[in-house]
Amino acid sequence: MSMKLFTSPTSPFARKVRILIDELGVTEKIEMVDTAVWSPDTDFRTVNPIGKIPALLVEGRAVVADSTLICSYIDEQFGNFGHHGAHSDGSWIDVAQWQNLADGVMDASILWFIEIARRTPETKAQWWIDRQHLTITTCLAYMEAHLDQMPVRKGDKVNIAQISLVCALGYLDLRFEDYDWRAANPKLATWMRDISTRPSVASTAPPK
Secondary structure (H helix, E strand, C coil), X not given: CCEEEEECCCXXXXXXXXXXXXXXXXXXXXXXXXXXXXXXXXXXXXXXXXXXXXXXXXXXXCCEECHHHHHHHHHHHHCCCHHHCCCCCCHHHHHHHHHHHHHHHHHHHHHHHHHHHCCCHHHCCHHHHHHHHHHHHHHHHHHHHCHHHCCCCCCCCCCHHHHHXXXXXXXXXXXXXXCCHHXXXXXXXXXXXXXXXXXXXXXXXXXX
C-alpha cells in the first residue's frame, strides 16, 4: 500500500507527522511531497479540498487530512497505536490532552504569523494578534506549571504529546525570534534543549 505525505519544511503540523514517521522507522514506506499551499499555481486542492497540509494520500482510499488524524492512522498502521497511549489504563486521554494543548499553541502561532506576514499594515488587527499571543502564553504557562504531569513513554521512546510540544516550541523559534518564551518557561526551555538532540527532532528541524 503506497502512501504520500504532502508536507512543507516550515509547517509544524507536518513536522509532527514527519517526526512520528521517523520514530516508527517507516520513512522508506511514505513518499514525501513538498507542497507550497500559498502558491497561486498549486493544484493541491485536487488532493485536499481543504487546502491545508499535512495531507496523507493512501492508495485505495480518500485523502487523510489533519495532523492528529494522520498521526493516529500512521501509528495504528505501523506502531500498534503505541505513541498515543493505552486505552486499557486510560492514559490515551492524558496524551491526547497534551497533544491538544501543543496543537493549540501551533494554531495560534500560525494565525499570529499570517496576520503579521500576509496582511498589509493598515489591515492588521492588533486585537487578533493579542488574542493569539494570549492563547500561546496561557498554554505555555499551564504546561510549564504541570510539566511533571505530562505523560511520557518508558525507555527511549516518545509519545504524540511530546512530539507535538517540540513542534509547537520549534515553530515559535522559527517565526518569532523576538518572542522569548524561554524566559517565562525555564522548565520547558530545558525540556526543549534536551529533546532537540533526538535524531527525529534534529533531522526535521525547520530551515532558518
